[in-house]
Structure formats: C-alpha cells, structure tokens
Amino acid sequence: MNAHDSHRQGFSFTTALAALVVLMLLASQARAELLIRITEGADSAIPIAVVPFAESGAMPAGDRVSSIVQADLTMSGEFRPLEPSRMLSLPSQRSEVYFRDWRLLGQRYVLVGQLTRSGDRIEARYELFDVNREERILGETAGAPASNVRTLAHHISDRVYEAITGDPGVFSTKLAYVTVTGDGDNARYRLHVSDVDGKRSRIRLESREPILSPAWSPDGKQLAYVSFETGKPVVFTHELASGERKKVADFPGLNSAPAWSPDGKSMLLTLSKDGNAEIYRLDIASGNLTRMTNHWAIDTEGAWDHTGRGIYFTSDRSGGPQIYHMERAGAEPRRITFGSRYNARPRPDGKGEYVYYVHQRDRAFHIARTNLKNGEESVITRTESDESPSVSPNGRLLIYATQQNGTSVLTVVSANGGAAYSLPASDGDVREPAWGPIVR
Amino acid sequence: MKGHERETISTDTAPLKSPVVMSVALHLLIVGIALAGWSWTSPISEPEPRTISARLVSPEPRPSPVVDEQDQRDREQERRQQQEREHQQQEAERRRQQEEQARREAERQAQEQARQREEERKRQEAQARERAEQQAREQEAARQRAEAEAKERERQRAEEERRRQEEAKRKAEEEKRRQEERRRQEEAERKRQEEAARQEAERKRQEAERRLREQQLEALAEESRREREAEARRQQEAAAARAREAQMLSESEKYQALIRERLSQAWYPPSSATEDMSARVQITLLPTGELVNARLVSSSGNTAFDNSALGAVRSLSRYPIPSDRDTFERYFRQFTIEFNPQRLR
Amino acid sequence: MKLSVQTKAFAMLLSVGLVAGCSSTGDTMEDGTYGSDVAAIDQDGGSTVYGGADGDGVSSSRLSEEERQAARQQAEQQALRNITTFYFDFDTSEIKQEARDVLVAHAQFLANNPRQNVRLEGHADERGTKEYNLALGERRANAVQRFLIVNGASRGQIETVSYGEEKPAVRGSSESAWAQNRRVELVFK
Numbered sequence: 001m002n003a004h005d006s007h008r009q010g011f012s013f014t015t016a017l018a019a020l021v022v023l024m025l026l027a028s029q030a031r032a033e034l035l036i037r038i039t040e041g042a043d044s045a046i047p048i049a050v051v052p053f054a055e056s057g058a059m060p061a062g063d064r065v066s067s068i069v070q071a072d073l074t075m076s077g078e079f080r081p082l083e084p085s086r087m088l089s090l091p092s093q094r095s096e097v098y099f100r101d102w103r104l105l106g107q108r109y110v111l112v113g114q115l116t117r118s119g120d121r122i123e124a125r126y127e128l129f130d131v132n133r134e135e136r137i138l139g140e141t142a143g144a145p146a147s148n149v150r151t152l153a154h155h156i157s158d159r160v161y162e163a164i165t166g167d168p169g170v171f172s173t174k175l176a177y178v179t180v181t182g183d184g185d186n187a188r189y190r191l192h193v194s195d196v197d198g199k200r201s202r203i204r205l206e207s208r209e210p211i212l213s214p215a216w217s218p219d220g221k222q223l224a225y226v227s228f229e230t231g232k233p234v235v236f237t238h239e240l241a242s243g244e245r246k247k248v249a250d251f252p253g254l255n256s257a258p259a260w261s262p263d264g265k266s267m268l269l270t271l272s273k274d275g276n277a278e279i280y281r282l283d284i285a286s287g288n289l290t291r292m293t294n295h296w297a298i299d300t301e302g303a304w305d306h307t308g309r310g311i312y313f314t315s316d317r318s319g320g321p322q323i324y325h326m327e328r329a330g331a332e333p334r335r336i337t338f339g340s341r342y343n344a345r346p347r348p349d350g351k352g353e354y355v356y357y358v359h360q361r362d363r364a365f366h367i368a369r370t371n372l373k374n375g376e377e378s379v380i381t382r383t384e385s386d387e388s389p390s391v392s393p394n395g396r397l398l399i400y401a402t403q404q405n406g407t408s409v410l411t412v413v414s415a416n417g418g419a420a421y422s423l424p425a426s427d428g429d430v431r432e433p434a435w436g437p438i439v440r
Numbered sequence: 441m442k443g444h445e446r447e448t449i450s451t452d453t454a455p456l457k458s459p460v461v462m463s464v465a466l467h468l469l470i471v472g473i474a475l476a477g478w479s480w481t482s483p484i485s486e487p488e489p490r491t492i493s494a495r496l497v498s499p500e501p502r503p504s505p506v507v508d509e510q511d512q513r514d515r516e517q518e519r520r521q522q523q524e525r526e527h528q529q530q531e532a533e534r535r536r537q538q539e540e541q542a543r544r545e546a547e548r549q550a551q552e553q554a555r556q557r558e559e560e561r562k563r564q565e566a567q568a569r570e571r572a573e574q575q576a577r578e579q580e581a582a583r584q585r586a587e588a589e590a591k592e593r594e595r596q597r598a599e600e601e602r603r604r605q606e607e608a609k610r611k612a613e614e615e616k617r618r619q620e621e622r623r624r625q626e627e628a629e630r631k632r633q634e635e636a637a638r639q640e641a642e643r644k645r646q647e648a649e650r651r652l653r654e655q656q657l658e659a660l661a662e663e664s665r666r667e668r669e670a671e672a673r674r675q676q677e678a679a680a681a682r683a684r685e686a687q688m689l690s691e692s693e694k695y696q697a698l699i700r701e702r703l704s705q706a707w708y709p710p711s712s713a714t715e716d717m718s719a720r721v722q723i724t725l726l727p728t729g730e731l732v733n734a735r736l737v738s739s740s741g742n743t744a745f746d747n748s749a750l751g752a753v754r755s756l757s758r759y760p761i762p763s764d765r766d767t768f769e770r771y772f773r774q775f776t777i778e779f780n781p782q783r784l785r
Numbered sequence: 786m787k788l789s790v791q792t793k794a795f796a797m798l799l800s801v802g803l804v805a806g807c808s809s810t811g812d813t814m815e816d817g818t819y820g821s822d823v824a825a826i827d828q829d830g831g832s833t834v835y836g837g838a839d840g841d842g843v844s845s846s847r848l849s850e851e852e853r854q855a856a857r858q859q860a861e862q863q864a865l866r867n868i869t870t871f872y873f874d875f876d877t878s879e880i881k882q883e884a885r886d887v888l889v890a891h892a893q894f895l896a897n898n899p900r901q902n903v904r905l906e907g908h909a910d911e912r913g914t915k916e917y918n919l920a921l922g923e924r925r926a927n928a929v930q931r932f933l934i935v936n937g938a939s940r941g942q943i944e945t946v947s948y949g950e951e952k953p954a955v956r957g958s959s960e961s962a963w964a965q966n967r968r969v970e971l972v973f974k
Contacts (some may be wrong), residue, residue: 033774033775033776034692034696034771034772034775034776035720035775035776035777035778036696036699036700036703036775036776036777036778037700037777037778037780038700038703038704038707038752038777038778038779038780039704039780039781039782040704040707040781040782041704041707041708041709041748041752041781042704042705042706042707042708045708046708078711103755103757108708108751108755130747130751131751131755132750132751132752132753132754132755133747133750133751133754137747163744164710164744164747165710165711165712165744166710166711166712166713166742166743166744166745167710167711167712167744183956210948210949210951210952212915212916212919212949212951213915213916226919228948228951231946232946233919233946233947253923253945254919254920254923254947256916256919256920257916257919270916270919270920272920272923272927276920276923276924276927277920277923277924298917298920298921298924300916300917300919300920301914301916301917314914314916314917316876316917320876321876321913321914321917342876342913344913344914344916344917345914345916345917358913358914360912360913365912365913385911385912385958387914387915388914388915394711396711403958431915432915
C-alpha cells in the first residue's frame with residue numbers, strides 16, 4: 001500500500017514536472033512571438049462613403065438625407081466622406097456592396113440605405129459596413145414626418161458616429177445663440193435656437209435690449225439667459241415648447257451668468273446684490289440662494305464640473321481674470337490658468353479631462369484649453385477676437401464666436417483644434433452660442 | 441715571442457722604411473726614364489747631319505756647260521761604254537773568286553771522303569769479330585738449352601703424375617665435400633624455411649596484432665577527429681546560427697518598423713479612445729504578406745477601439761515582410777500587434 | 786481765490802474734453818488741475834459751505850459775500866456737470882484724477898437736490914468675455930457711485946446698471962474706440 005502510494009506520488013510528480021516543462025516551453029514560445037506596438041494613429045479623418053439613399057415614393061424638396069449625413073460627418077472633423085461622383089456603384093443594401101471596390105477607393109466604412117414614403121412619414125432603412133472587416137456594424141430603421149427629414153438625417157448621423165467612434169453623436173442636438181442687428185435705438189437682439197448645423201433656426205425672443213448668456217437645461221427643454229429688457233440684467237428661464245418665461249433672478253445689481261446644474265434642479269448665478277459680483281447657487285424649486293464665493297474681487301462665469309459638485313469660475317482676485325476651480329461651496333479655490341494675464345469663461349468638457357476658456361495672448365483673444373491631468377495649456381483656435389466657447393455634449397467639438405469681416409460669426413472646431421467649420425452666416429452679429437445637450 | 445715581437449716591430453717599421461724604398465725606387469725610375477729618354481734621342485739626332493749632308497751633295501750637280509744635243513748624246517754613249525767596261529771587269533773578278541772557292545771546296549771534300557773510308561773499314565772489322573763471338577755463344581747456349589730441356593721434360597713428367605694423383609684425390613674430396621655441403625645446405629634451407637615460416641607466422645601474428653592495435657588507435661583517432669569535427673561544426677553552426685539569428689533579428693526589426701509605420705497610417709483611433717486603452721490582435725500571414733487571419737486576443741473593453749484595431753490590421757492588402765523565408769517563418773508567420781495610443785489627437 | 790477757481794474750472798473743462806478724445810494726452814493740464822484739485826475737495830469736503838446755506842444766522846455783509854461766491858460756484862458747477870461720461874483704463878475701475886472735480890460737482894448737485902436721481906451705466910470695451918465685462922462695467926459704476934456718495938450724494942438717489950460690452954459708444958475695434966467704450970455714463974432722470 002505504501003509502495004503503491006509512493007509510486008503514485010512519483011508518477012504524479014513526474015507528470016507535474018512534464019507539465020511544468022511543457023508550460024515553460026509554451027511560455028517561452030509565447031515570449032518569443034513578435035509583438036508590434038502601435039502607439040500613434042493616422043493624422044487624417046476616417047474615409048467613409050455615404051452612398052445616396054435609394055428612394056421610393058415622393059420625397060420632400062430640399063436637401064437629401066444622405067447629403068445631410070455627409071455634411072454632419074464632415075462637420076465632426078473626424079470623417080472624410082467620399083464624393084458620390086467618385087463612387088463605383090451606388091448600393092442600397094448589403095447584397096449590392098462589393099467590399100473590394102470600396103477598399104480600392106480607400107474607404108473604411110460604407111453607409112447605404114433606402115427611404116420609403118408612407119403617408120406623411122418617411123421611413124429609412126440603413127446599414128453601415130466596415131469595409132476591411134467586411135462586416136455590417138449597423139442595420140436599423142428610423143422614421144420621421146416628411147417635414148422633418150433633417151431630424152431623420154441627424155439621427156442617422158448620430159447612429160453612424162456612435163457605431164464607429166464609440167462616442168455619442170451630437171448631430172441631433174440644438175444650438176442657442178444671439179444675433180444683433182442695427183444699433184442704438186434700432187438695435188434688435190434675438191435669441192435663436194437651431195440645429196447644430198445652423199439650419200432650422202427659430203427666434204425664441206426678440207428685444208431692443210441686450211440678451212446674454214443663454215444656457216440650456218440638462219433636459220434640453222428650457223433655456224436660461226440674461227435679458228436687459230427691464231433696463232438691467234435679469235435672469236429668465238424660458239420653456240421652449242410653451243414659450244413660458246420666468247424671472248429667476250432680479251436682484252439689485254447684476255443678475256447674470258446662469259448655469260444649470262447637471263441634475264437640472266439648481267442654477268449657478270452671478271449676483272452683485274451683496275456688493276460685488278459673487279457666485280451663488282439658486283435652488284430653482286425653492287428660490288433659495290447659497291453663496292458660493294466670497295471675495296472683494298469679481299467672481300463670475302460659474303460652470304459646474306463633471307462631478308456636479310465643484311465649479312469652475314472666473315476671478316480677478318490675482319489682479320486679472322483667471323480660471324479657478326472650487327471643489328464645493330466654500331472650499332478654497334484653486335487657480336487653474338497661469339499662461340497669460342487674461343483667462344476667462346471656463347467651459348469644462350463634462351469628462352473632467354479639459355477645461356476650455358477665452359485666453360488672451362499677444363493682444364489677441366483665442367480659445368485655449370488646459371489638460372486637467374497635467375495642467376498643460378494649448379491654444380486651439382487660430383482666429384483672433386474669439387469669445388464664448390461652448391463644448392459639445394460629447395466633448396469632441398467646440399463652438400465659439402469670432403470676428404469675420406467686421407461681424408461676429410460662429411465657428412465649430414474639433415476639440416483639439418483640428419477641423420474648423422463656420423456656420424452659415426446670418427444677418428448681423430452672431431454671438432453667445434450655447435451647445436444643447438443630447439436629448440434621448 | 442721575440443720573433444713575434446720583431447715581426448710586429450718589422451711590420452710596424454715597414455711603413456717607416458717604405459718612404460725610403462719608395463724614394464730610392466723613384467730615383468731609380470727617374471734615372472731610368474732619363475737614360476731611356478737620352479738613349480732614344482741620341483740615334484735620331486746622330487744620323488741627322490749625315491742625311492742632310494748627303495742631300496746637300498747629291499742634288500748639287502756640277503755646273504755643266506751648255507752643250508748641243510749631239511755632244512750630249514756622244515757623251516752619254518761614251519759614259520755607257522765606260523760603264524759596260526767597268527761591269528765586265530767586275531764580272532771577271534767575281535768569276536775568278538768563284539773558281540777559287542770551288543777548288544777549295546773540292547779539296548775539303550776529298551779529305552772528308554778519305555776519313556769516311558777509314559772509319560767504314562774499322563767498323564766492318566769490329567762487326568766481323570762480333571759475329572764470330574756471337575756464333576760461339578749461341579752454340580754453347582743451344583747445348584745448354586737442350587740439356588735443360590731434357591731435365592725439364594723429366595721433371596714435368598713427374599710433376600704431371602703427381603698432379604694427376606693429387607687431382608684425383610682432390611676431386612674425390614671435393615665430391616665428398618660438395619655432397620656434404622649440399623646436405624648442409626639442404627638442412628639449412630629446411631631450417632631457414634622453417635624459421636621463415638615461423639617468422640612469417642610471427643610476423644603475421646604481430647602484424648595482425650599491430651593492425652588491430654592500429655585499427656583501434658585509428659578508430660580512436662577517427663572518433664576524436666570526428667568529435668573534434670563535430671564540435672567544430674557545432675560551434676560553426678552555432679556561430680552561424682547566432683549570426684543568422686542576428687541577421688534575422690535586424691531584418692525582422694526593419695520589417696517591424698515598416699509594419700508599424702503602415703499600421704500607424706492605417707489606424708484611426710476612435711474619438712472615444714483613451715491613452716490607457718490597449719487591444720491586441722494576433723495575425724497570421726502567408727509568405728506573400730497576405731493576411732490569412734486576424735484575431736482579437738485582448739480587448740480594450742471599447743468595441744469601437746477594438747474594431748478600429750481590427751480594421752487597421754485588415755486594411756493592409758499586403759504586409760511588408762522579409763523575402764528571406766526563415767526570417768518570415770521565425771517572426772512574421774504569426775505575430776501580435778498591440779494598439780495603445782500614446783498621443784491622442 | 787475766485788480767479789483761481791474760475792481758471793481751475795476752465796482748465797478742468799478743457800482737460801476732461803481732451804481726455805474724452807484721447808486719454809493719454811493732457812499731462813500738463815493734469816498737473817495744473819492736480820494742485821487745485823486737492824483744494825477743491827477740501828473746500829467741497831467741508832459740506833459746511835452748503836450747510837451754511839441752510840441759514841443759521843450769519844452776518845449780512847458776509848452773507849452777501851458768500852452769496853456771490855455761491856452764485857459763481859453754481860455757475861462753475863453747472864459747467865462741470867455738463868460732463869457726464871467718465872473713462873477708464875483696460876480692466877480697471879479706477880476713477881481718473883481729471884474726473885474727480887466733475888464728479889464732485891455732480892455729487893454736490895445731487896446733495897443739493899435730494900429728489901434728483903441718477904442712473905450710473907457702466908460699460909466695457911468689446912475685449913474679453915461678456916460676463917466678465919458685465920461685472921467690470923458694474924464695478925466701474927460702483928466706483929463712481931461710491932465717489933458720489935463720499936462727496937455728498939445719498940445712496941437712494943443712485944441706481945447702477947452694467948451693460949458690459951453690449952452698448953458701445955463707438956463701433957469698431959480700434960484703441961480709440963475701446964478707450965471711448967470703457968466708461969461710466971451718468972443719466973439723470
């Protein structure tokens with residue numbers, strides 16, 4: 001029995017040893033296999049073919065869905081759509097897609113689709129293919145009223161963008177901005193809300209007095225803004241669907257710089273009711289005010305950080321305007337910007353990675369950003385007299401106002417400053433853009 | 441020692457003497473040359489006046505009066521006759537002298553002949569005497585010879601007999617000795633052959649032994665030689681393998697860089713990528729560089745990121761790979777690519 | 786003394802007018818007004834002058850002297866009060882020296898006319914951000930308000946508002962336009 005046992009033990013020992021040797025061999029083999037590390041990607045945008053959709057039934061006049069999608073993807077700065085005239089074929093479904101052809105054209109993705117009119121609605125059936133992997137990565141249907149093909153197109157753009165980049169698309173989001181025409185007594189201030197490409201703009205408020213600082217509620221249903229319609233700056237909220245407005249701050253002195261909290265329940269405001277400009281948190285339901293800053297200097301332009309607890313703001317407590325971060329109300333503010341004498345209006349990216357702001361350098365005003373991890377600052381706009389940065393809800397794009405031929409226009413750039421896209425010009429100055437949230 | 445010294449001294453003094461010798465020799469030479477020069481010049485200078493005087497005499501004709509040709513001719517004839525007479529006189533004189541000489545010659549010859557005849561007579565007398573004496577000596581000699589010959593013949597006969605007997609005896613002995621010799625030789629031969637056989641056997645045995653030993657040694661030597669060769673070959677192969685390995689490695693690095701570059705250009709990291717995302721794709725290639733298979737072996741956790749990596753890997757229609765088959769097999773048949781952005785746009 | 790006040794007022798007018806056009810010139814004017822400026826504040830600071838005007842029984846001869854003086858001062862003050870716009874340097878709310886006499890005159894006027902209200906409109910040039918400029922405009926208006934109160938006006942008479950960079954006096958993106966837009970305007974109602 002004992003001998004048997006020891007024999008068995010010996011056997012299992014040799015087996016274990018053999019197994020170990022095999023493992024070691026495998027390990028050494030695994031080690032020996034070549035590993036190539038790719039640490040940098042292409043510097044250019046992704047080539048994608050947006051094939052004009054097949055259509056059955058009467059389509060509304062105006063831009064075609066695929067053209068809008070193509071324009072959306074171009075505006076993102078991350079895609080380089082192929083001119084339809086260079087396409088070798090115009091497939092509208094999987095069976096018609098010859099990957100080899102698209103590969104020859106250097107395309108990475110192909111979007112095909114069909115539009116069908118049924119009554120007042122347009123139904124879209126679309127598929128997105130990965131040319132190299134020869135796989136369908138998206139296949140969906142979506143519908144919209146015939147009068148809203150843009151909504152349908154922006155939705156498709158969002159779906160395509162998200163399928164490829166992993167980030168949500170922002171093509172269905174809205175922009176709010178202010179235009180000014182005339183001056184003196186003839187001045188007219190108008191608050192607009194439009195698609196993110198500047199199309200389908202609608203005036204929501206018109207005034208002889210200035211309108212400033214539109215801010216979106218997180219649900220995208222309301223705007224807060226500063227209006228001088230009463231002769232002084234007063235903060236209003238404005239429900240877009242109904243047009244219903246409320247004065248939420250009408251204290252002596254300044255009532256300005258509204259910023260909705262991520263939960264939509266409170267709002268940061270700059271008030272000077274207590275002597276000079278300080279930042280307060282207004283509880284919207286109760287109307288209670290909580291003072292956030294307390295300093296003889298100007299403290300304004302509050303913006304919630306991605307945690308929803310801390311705030312970024314502008315203060316000139318160091319002598320000139322600089323960006324500060326405060327982890328919570330009453331905490332000691334920490335200065336963020338040091339690169340120049342003038343840094344103001346912080347706009348965090350919502351991810352805690354970057355904060356964007358207006359930055360003066362060599363007498364010109366640019367939009368710059370600071371990497372919150374390492375404090376590195378980079379100027380991301382090449383234009384001068386740049387103002388009012390607003391970050392897209394996915395953090396990938398930035399819209400700001402700048403001067404062009406003596407008037408103010410809006411420009412969209414990728415968050416790293418790569419691609420720039422100016423929104424269509426409208427009458428007069430265009431200013432104070434505010435990028436709306438993604439509404440599900 | 442002394443002589444030696446003297447020798448040394450003498451050799452030492454020789455240079456001291458030599459100027460004297462040379463001076464004497466020089467004076468002698470000068471005197472010699474002077475004498476020679478003098479003796480040369482005197483015979484030349486001596487006959488000169490004579491030659492001149494002779495010339496002076498001969499071309500100085502006696503002034504002759506102008507004569508007519510006839511007269512000249514007569515005188516010429518007269519002079520020729522005169523010369524003829526003189527010549528005849530001289531000839532007669534010469535003939536008389538010759539006759540005198542011949543008479544003296546004949547006289548001398550007659551005396552010589554008489555002396556020769558006397559001598560001849562004396563010589564013949566001596567010869568005759570010589571011949572008589574010779575004859576007597578020869579007769580005596582012949583008699584003695586005959587006598588000696590008879591004795592000799594007798595002695596020869598006896599000698600012959602004795603020689604014959606001796607010869608027979610010698611022959612018999614010889615025969616016996618020859619037989620003895622033959623027998624002995626035969627014995628020796630037999631023994632020799634036996635010995636030879638034995639020696640041959642021994643030699644063969646030794647030879648066999650030696651050969652065996654040699655074979656063993658050879659085998660050993662061969663073995664060690666083979667071992668040495670094998671070792672050398674092993675080392676050579678190892679070195680070659682190392683060199684090859686190094687070459688393959690450097691070759692592989694070149695192509696790794698090429699692949700890295702191509703993939704970097706082909707990779708579009710999605711906007712959702714972060715610097716801590718990493719995806720690994722294992723790929724299998726054909727020796728033509730064509731992709732056989734690409735497999736995600738380690739996900740980044742982000743589908744868009746993983747897809748961007750797979751898309752990049754599949755986008756290369758042909759991978760840059762070394763033409764050398766071994767390097768390809770070693771490194772590029774199957775390898776892994778890691779996508780890990782270090783610098784995001 | 787009278788002569789000195791008159792010349793001073795004249796110089797002030799000239800000075801302010803020039804400063805409105807170009808804020809960096811007028812050093813000599815400034816020097817000329819500076820010495821008398823302190824005296825003016827001292828004189829005005831003694832609100833007793835106007836307190837005396839309330840009539841606490843003083844000699845007639847002196848009264849007439851004072852009346853004449855007051856009449857002259859009123860004329861001078863009136864001339865000063867024609868100036869209602871005050872300019873500032875970039876990103877500052879400091880009241881310039883040359884603006885002080887004028888503001889003192891306004892303060893005295895307000896003090897003398899308690900029912901008179903004034904609205905201080907603060908402005909900034911277009912450079913920088915709108916919200917910060919709004920605060921900056923307010924700070925300029927507040928600086929003027931404090932000066933007026935210190936010099937006799939009461940808080941209840943004064944209303945401040947900031948328009949930031951929204952209502953420039955001069956259109957354009959030049960140094961001179963910016964200089965004219967960095968201002969506080971007094972609007973009497």
